[in-house]
Amino acid sequence: MGMREYLIKRIIQGIVTIFVVISINFFLFRAMPGNPFMRFIESQPRGKVKEMVDIYIKLFGLDKPLWEQYLIYIKNLLMGKFGYSFRQVGVPVSKIIMERLPNTLILMGTATTLTIIIGIAFGVIAAGRRGELADISTVVVGLTLYSIPIFWLGLVFILVFGFWLGWFPLWGMITPGKYFSNPFEYAVDYLWHMTMPCTVLVLVSAGGWALITRNALLDVFTEDYILTAKAKGLDERTVFYKHALRNAMLPLVTMIALSFGFIASGAVLTETVFSWYGIGRLLYEGTMQHDYPVVQAAFFMIAICVIAANIIADILYAYLDPRVKY
Amino acid sequence: MENKTVIKVENLRKWFPIRRSFFATLFSKEELYVKAVDGVDFEIKEREVFCLAGESGCGKTTTARTILRLVEPTDGKIYFDGDDITHLKTKELKPYRIKMQIIFQDPYESLNPRLSVFDIVSEPLQVNKLYESQRELKEKVATALEEVELIPPERFMYRFPHELSGGQRQRVAIARAIITRPRFIAADEPVSMLDVSIRAEILELMDRFKREFNIAYLYITHDLSTARYVSDRIGIMYLGKIVETGNIDKVLDDPQHPYTQALISAIPVPDPTMKRKRVILRGEPPNPIYPPPGCRFHPRCPYAKDVCKEKEPEMVKVGEEHYAACWLLS
Ligand SMILES: Nc1ncnc2c1ncn2[C@@H]1O[C@H](COP(=O)(O)OP(=O)(O)OP(=O)(O)O)[C@@H](O)[C@H]1O
Numbered sequence: 198m199g200m201r202e203y204l205i206k207r208i209i210q211g212i213v214t215i216f217v218v219i220s221i222n223f224f225l226f227r228a229m230p231g232n233p234f235m236r237f238i239e240s241q242p243r244g245k246v247k248e249m250v251d252i253y254i255k256l257f258g259l260d261k262p263l264w265e266q267y268l269i270y271i272k273n274l275l276m277g278k279f280g281y282s283f284r285q286v287g288v289p290v291s292k293i294i295m296e297r298l299p300n301t302l303i304l305m306g307t308a309t310t311l312t313i314i315i316g317i318a319f320g321v322i323a324a325g326r327r328g329e330l331a332d333i334s335t336v337v338v339g340l341t342l343y344s345i346p347i348f349w350l351g352l353v354f355i356l357v358f359g360f361w362l363g364w365f366p367l368w369g370m371i372t373p374g375k376y377f378s379n380p381f382e383y384a385v386d387y388l389w390h391m392t393m394p395c396t397v398l399v400l401v402s403a404g405g406w407a408l409i410t411r412n413a414l415l416d417v418f419t420e421d422y423i424l425t426a427k428a429k430g431l432d433e434r435t436v437f438y439k440h441a442l443r444n445a446m447l448p449l450v451t452m453i454a455l456s457f458g459f460i461a462s463g464a465v466l467t468e469t470v471f472s473w474y475g476i477g478r479l480l481y482e483g484t485m486q487h488d489y490p491v492v493q494a495a496f497f498m499i500a501i502c503v504i505a506a507n508i509i510a511d512i513l514y515a516y517l518d519p520r521v522k523y
Numbered sequence: 524m525e526n527k528t529v530i531k532v533e534n535l536r537k538w539f540p541i542r543r544s545f546f547a548t549l550f551s552k553e554e555l556y557v558k559a560v561d562g563v564d565f566e567i568k569e570r571e572v573f574c575l576a577g578e579s580g581c582g583k584t585t586t587a588r589t590i591l592r593l594v595e596p597t598d599g600k601i602y603f604d605g606d607d608i609t610h611l612k613t614k615e616l617k618p619y620r621i622k623m624q625i626i627f628q629d630p631y632e633s634l635n636p637r638l639s640v641f642d643i644v645s646e647p648l649q650v651n652k653l654y655e656s657q658r659e660l661k662e663k664v665a666t667a668l669e670e671v672e673l674i675p676p677e678r679f680m681y682r683f684p685h686e687l688s689g690g691q692r693q694r695v696a697i698a699r700a701i702i703t704r705p706r707f708i709a710a711d712e713p714v715s716m717l718d719v720s721i722r723a724e725i726l727e728l729m730d731r732f733k734r735e736f737n738i739a740y741l742y743i744t745h746d747l748s749t750a751r752y753v754s755d756r757i758g759i760m761y762l763g764k765i766v767e768t769g770n771i772d773k774v775l776d777d778p779q780h781p782y783t784q785a786l787i788s789a790i791p792v793p794d795p796t797m798k799r800k801r802v803i804l805r806g807e808p809p810n811p812i813y814p815p816p817g818c819r820f821h822p823r824c825p826y827a828k829d830v831c832k833e834k835e836p837e838m839v840k841v842g843e844e845h846y847a848a849c850w851l852l853s
């Protein structure tokens with residue numbers, strides 16, 4: 198099979214997977230306990246509660262048989278319609294998500310890129326100096342960071358750098374009520390707010406990347422073809438970069454592609470702790486407030502990104518590793 | 524005319540330091556080593572095959588890799604064409620790398636999976652700038668592939684290792700080794716991973732290069748019956764040391780050291796009526812971190828005397844071109 202057929206096969210597989218995901222997505226929310234409208238209506242003035250709930254159920258088409266709802270759902274998805282929020286009456290879900298998405302992409306994109314670069318760099322340094330101080334400290338620090346819960350580290354940062362030292366804002370994305378005379382000032386304020394959540398995300402995940410990179414390299418170092426390369430008269434740098442690193446990077450390529458697939462999903466814990474208005478926090482709010490159409494649409498978008506990243510990872514891998522049979 | 528000595532090693536040692544946990548180093552300052560190679564001497568001349576044989580773990584592979592300076596020697600001297608290469612740095616070693624090569628046991632591991640056959644075979648020329656033009660490079664690679672009987676070479680050049688059989692891979696490894704016209708090749712069990720049916724062809728190939736290019740071989744094997752077929756001289760290794768050495772026929776037909784006798788009695792004999800002295804090896808070889816005092820073989824030797832437990836025996840001449848280190852012989 199050639200690369201073309203492989204590509205087509207992977208895309209068809211991806212479409213099937215997406216279909217399965219959207220079906221699960223449909224039934225999952227209908228299987229949730231409780232009536233999503235009850236809390237909303239309870240907050241209204243006392244009165245004809247029963248009637249109001251019925252009106253809402255009719256409005257959202259939830260009185261129709263399940264199979265009919267399912268068909269409508271699929272049809273709407275295909276047309277790119279995600280419905281309306283239960284909570285913010287009349288506001289389309291896509292608008293809510295689009296408002297949040299840029300914040301998540303900026304935070305997670307920056308954090309993921311930095312994590313991967315820093316993690317791999319430390320892994321390479323550690324593997325190149327096996328057993329020396331640089332290596333031992335990378336392993337110890339890496340393992341420690343790897344095992345720290347992110348929300349805890351976030352709270353520590355807020356306490357130390359936000360509250361005690363006052364270097365960074367405690368929460369949010371923009372200083373409230375501040376007037377910005379130009380977009381540059383706005384960007385600076387935004388980045389200043391982003392520094393702490395981004396640092397926390399990088400710290401917690403870079404450790405794992407360093408350890409994985411280091412192990413992948415050490416595995417490759419013991420291969421005979423590394424000795425072969427040395428016997429050919431290559432200097433140590435070339436052996437390291439051309440023969441060892443290129444082979445060790447193979448498993449990492451898949452991981453890199455997948456991490457980028459997850460940037461749209463946001464970081465639920467970090468965004469919640471730092472009040473960062475991204476997709477992660479939206480998922481948290483949507484779940485707490487039973488705003489199912491919003492959560493459903495967010496899940497759908499995340500699934501698409503992850504599945505796409507998977508396909509890209511497989512194709513990259515097939516391209517880079519001649520051994521892959523497709 | 525006497526053939527020139529290509530490789531000579533004197534009292535070669537390779538001790539691997541043992542990595543210990545942080546706690547272990549707190550309680551004891553003593554450094555521990557795996558004494559993989561512990562005082563080995565031999566020399567190999569042009570067109571000569573010197574065989575190293577012995578049980579698994581006795582240090583054969585480490586000896587070969589140390590001679591090629593792929594691992595750093597702990598002690599002793601390595602001479603190539605009379606030049607001391609024991610402590611040369613990576614740069615100074617480069618001209619010698621062209622002249623000495625290694626063939627590994629497992630052709631599935633010795634070829635970089637991401638490089639094509641052309642990349643693998645041409646790299647030694649590229650690194651050492653041994654070509655004028657792309658065309659010449661390609662021609663040289665094609666010639667090398669033809670020499671190892673990968674014919675037509677164009678069919679193999681742009682394949683990747685995983686698309687080749689074990690025998691073809693080993694041929695690629697040999698092509699890579701001979702392309703710089705080395706004077707010395709260490710072949711570390713080059714056929715043990717291959718099908719029996721192609722072993723003879725590969726050995727034949729190596730033998731042809733020996734005659735055509737005057738190569739000196741270090742041939743490492745477990746298999747004493749093929750050793751006789753390809754080698755001129757042999758060294759029997761036990762726990763990092765050579766215990767018996769000499770002309771291959773003399774050593775194998777008339778083994779003097781009890782360990783050699785034991786190894787030879789382990790070879791199946793085609794003729795069951797043939798009688799020979801049998802020595803059965805008891806137990807496992809001892810731990811190379813703490814080799815036994817005196818003669819290293821004494822805990823497993825059926826003839827061990829008191830002196831064997833205390834003093835290490837010297838290598839003594841036991842016949843024409845035949846030496847052994849055993850207290851029974853001196
Ligand atoms: N890189 C290393 N670090 C530590 N110990 C090693 C290393 N390489 C080899 N050793 C040890 O040195 C000893 C000799 O190993 P070596 O591979 O040279 O034996 P061998 O005679 O080639 O065995 P085999 O017949 O199994 O290939 C063994 O005890 C082995 O565990």
Ligand SMILES: [Mg+2]
Pocket residue numbers: 583584585711
């Ligand atoms: Mg070996």
